[in-house]
Amino acid sequence: MASPPTGASRCAAASTLVLFLLVCLSTSPVATVVLVTVMGVTGFTAAPVLGALVMRFAGSAPTLASALGSSAADVGIAVGSAHDQVTGLPL
Secondary structure, X not given: OOOHHHHHHHHHHHHHHHHXXXXXXXXXXXXXXXXXXXXXXXXXXXXXXXHHHHHHHOOOOHHHHHHHHHHHHHHHHHHHHHHHHXXXXXX
């Protein structure tokens, strides 16, 4: 079994490759559907690996460390929504 840093690197490499292929093959509807599906799989694969890394380096505050990931996502959603409300343009 790969160590978490190696697993995270593999997930990032796979996501990068899929995004590159998506740029090149986006004119084909079938290829686009397949690549978006693969992108979802690689994204879901990264979550447990990154969660294990967070818990490994959390030290004496594992609850705080595990909450920061979802809090960062919530902040991103709020910033994007506020930007859209102010400018009328999607971020």
